[in-house]
Amino acid sequence: MTRPPLDTLPRTPQDTGADRDAAPGARRRRRFDPLPYLLVSPLALFIVALALVPAVFTIVESFFRVDALDPPTRFIGLGNFRSLLHSAAVRTAAGNTMLYVLIGVALSTVLGIVMAITLQHRFAGRSVLIAVLILPWALPGVVEGIVWSGIWDANSGLLNSVLTSLHLIDHYQTFLGHGRLETIALIELVQVWQITPLSALLVLASLQNIPHDLYEAAKLDGCSSWAAFRRVTLPLVRPGIAVAMVQAVIATLNVFDQPYVLNGAASTGSSVMAQTYFISFQNLDFGAGYALSLLVTAATLVLSFLVVKFVHRTVEF
Template sequence: MTGPQLGTPPVTAPAGGDATGTPARRRRRRRFDPLPYLLVSPLAIFIVGLALVPAAFTIVEAFFRVDSLDPPTRFTGLGNFRRLFGDHTFRITAENTLVYVVIGVGLSTILGIAMAITLQHRFRGRAALIAVLILPWALPGVVEGIVWTGIWDANTGLLNSVLTSLHMVDHYHVFLGRNRWQTIALIEIVQVWQITPLSALLVLASLQNIPGDLYEAARLDGCSAWGAFRRITLPLARPGIAVAMVQAVIATLNVFDQPYVLNGAAPTGSSVMVQTYSVSFQNLDFGEGYALSLLVTLVTLIVSFCVVKLVYRAVEL
């Protein structure tokens, strides 16, 4: 057993700290700073007031019979949902919306990737091209519907004028409202025209993070342009592609402006959101409208989650 050796100085705590050397201010309790909470509180109040409270109200009222023509409000359980699934018009609009989602998400993603690859490299006029590309996305949906009405219109539409001038048709045709699938296709062209620019910008943001050294190394190894796209561009751009697909899913599942402006409430091109508007504000059956809104919200969340799980992959360079 050995004791302390002679000449060894005793261990003393540093000034303002303990024997381990920890400063006293670290042991002191951190003071509460209200400034970050004050700065965030307006946004939090805004979100709660305009998003969470209406969402909670919709969830509750979806299980009640809320009809201005048949008061009072009374609890019906799943009655609103049973009436929805038994409605032939709802089934048609659900099928139309499914087609809008498949066509819209597929086309906007493919075109967005193609546009992003085109804009990935710098060239003269690139900034002006990006500015023009953003324009369809920046326009409100109602304005786009009115603009495209001038193209599809049966009496004064640009398309009819061009076709008759080229002697491809001998009389003006009605493009919207007569054939269901043709109406859906023409309306979806308008929506794809609107949502594709955002998809392109989201994918372009992912492409800008890919180092150019990877492409240079691929060329030195004899990799073709298609091989570089398949093995470098596509895997590393998957986060941006996933976000682009999610925004396309949300936009197509909730499409309202284009079908309503171009085709009105006709069932040939009507969407679920047009049906929600008709049920709530024309039939004044708000309970069924709440139930339909809740269904659309749940479907949007589920489909978006599935897209993220299937497409998104974390990228580590």
């Protein structure tokens, strides 16, 4: 004889009583518990007050004429954006900033990958080297600009001294402010020195997640070190590379400290964020400054999205 399915068997009074006993417990588990929300609410309110409120204020004020020398505040629609598009200084700064982005993202990503691969395997002094590597990233941008101004200085700079001692030049040269591309490249080298350690650590974190068995299998298949890097390491480390590139995009699009300290208000190396500062706090045209900040934010979001879309890939081991 075949036994009937369990779900067709008659339920005993004991089973029914157990269900009745379990029902109040289930109802108790479904009761609303306000404690987690109370614990999270201070941080949530702090984030809203610190980030969202200024963001909304910036968006709203970018459509108004906010000039301390020409009160009162009045609505002008897209007037601030039109004035920015017709400003030669803003267009020059936008071109400079795109060069900062191209140079900074490319160099920091390549150098970050090289450093991460170097630090992937344990060796003597590895921890000390990682600690030293983090130092440039931990320093404020203003401090780095001051330190590097002693290297690029035209009168007593270290670079001029070294090149003169090696007889590569016969007199001191002016490196910053002499040519646009040269100035942008030298200033961006300072920022690359700052952001590359973070890129290296992000890529290194992805490298640590790659199983060593994959490299052994690639070696058994006859892959060289370069082939294993192209076919194993590079595809599996793309999530870390994408995050490193996004942080480099954000840093280079919003570069301000290094150009301002090393080049001042000169147009040869001015960035968009430097122009935001000049428009807002020197010209006191806060409406146009809000509008330019909004444009930089939109450009940052768009470029970051493109990096994630074309570089990032989901990796499962």
